[in-house]
Amino acid sequence: MDISTKKEGQLAVIELSGGLDAKEAPAVKKALQSLLAEGAMKLVVDMDAVNFIDSSGLAALVSTLLAARKNKADVALCGLTPAVRSVLELTRLHRVFTVYEDATAAIDR
Amino acid sequence: MTLPQRFVVTRAEATIESTHDLAEEAAGHLVAWGLPPRRAADLRLALAEMICNVCRHAYAGEKPGPLRLELIWSEDDITLSVAHQGVLFDPFSVKEPPEPDPEDPSTWPEGGMGLMLIRQLTDFIEYYRSGGWIIFSAIVCEPLRQTVSSSTDGHDDA
Numbered sequence: 001m002d003i004s005t006k007k008e009g010q011l012a013v014i015e016l017s018g019g020l021d022a023k024e025a026p027a028v029k030k031a032l033q034s035l036l037a038e039g040a041m042k043l044v045v046d047m048d049a050v051n052f053i054d055s056s057g058l059a060a061l062v063s064t065l066l067a068a069r070k071n072k073a074d075v076a077l078c079g080l081t082p083a084v085r086s087v088l089e090l091t092r093l094h095r096v097f098t099v100y101e102d103a104t105a106a107i108d109r
Numbered sequence: 110m111t112l113p114q115r116f117v118v119t120r121a122e123a124t125i126e127s128t129h130d131l132a133e134e135a136a137g138h139l140v141a142w143g144l145p146p147r148r149a150a151d152l153r154l155a156l157a158e159m160i161c162n163v164c165r166h167a168y169a170g171e172k173p174g175p176l177r178l179e180l181i182w183s184e185d186d187i188t189l190s191v192a193h194q195g196v197l198f199d200p201f202s203v204k205e206p207p208e209p210d211p212e213d214p215s216t217w218p219e220g221g222m223g224l225m226l227i228r229q230l231t232d233f234i235e236y237y238r239s240g241g242w243i244i245f246s247a248i249v250c251e252p253l254r255q256t257v258s259s260s261t262d263g264h265d266d267a
Contacts, residue, residue: 069214
């Protein structure tokens with residue numbers, strides 16, 4: 001999985017590409033939580049190029065959301081592919097995350 | 110058309126790193142046998158979760174042990190089987206996480222979603238011992254509807 005991050009003030013955008021699975025989830029969780037630890041108050045997770053997610057990938061996102069809440073920070077997901085959206089809906093987590101169509105919409109929120 | 114269609118990996122190593130390749134290879138066979146790609150993707154996810162469960166629970170705290178994978182598409186159903194020789198763990202004893210409440214972070218699950226996904230993506234799960242292996246099996250009702258040319262065996266099928 002490729003992970004790239006952009007920061008501007010308290011906004012951080014992380015772009016993920018590939019499969020967010022049990023093998024990749026620890027690195028993604030570490031990257032996300034590092035951004036929060038560095039003071040990001042708006043964290044946008046761009047999943048436009050994520051073609052697969054499993055329960056470990058979901059757990060990494062939920063852990064990040066919980067950590068953000070403790071810091072009073074926001075996490076938004078955007079660019080969900082049908083595969084990712086389907087798994088979020090199966091686990092009912094689409095009700096928990098704020099989801100935007102794309103990164104522009106998430107950043108402008 | 111030859112029934113059943115069958116794909117077997119007789120001996121792999123149960124590691125998180127091997128999960129992706131095994132599940133993807135299995136899904137490739139399902140598509141080749143005529144299963145729609147979206148449905149094959151669902152079963153790839155179920156199989157990946159089953160393999161992860163074996164890695165994390167059957168061989169928890171140990172060196173990775175042997176794993177056998179079998180995929181059979183008979184006339185009316187698809188059976189996904191993951192066999193191991195590790196510790197017996199009972200997937201039926203695992204409680205599903207609660208329905209996440211957007212207003213209550215204590216209900217947001219950081220674990221336990223793997224078995225929930227397996228249950229949701231398949232119709233029936235079994236857990237039993239056979240021939241020195243402990244077998245975690247999931248069955249999906251899926252009639253074989255397209256003509257396929259031949260059965261396919263895994264890369265190190267016996």
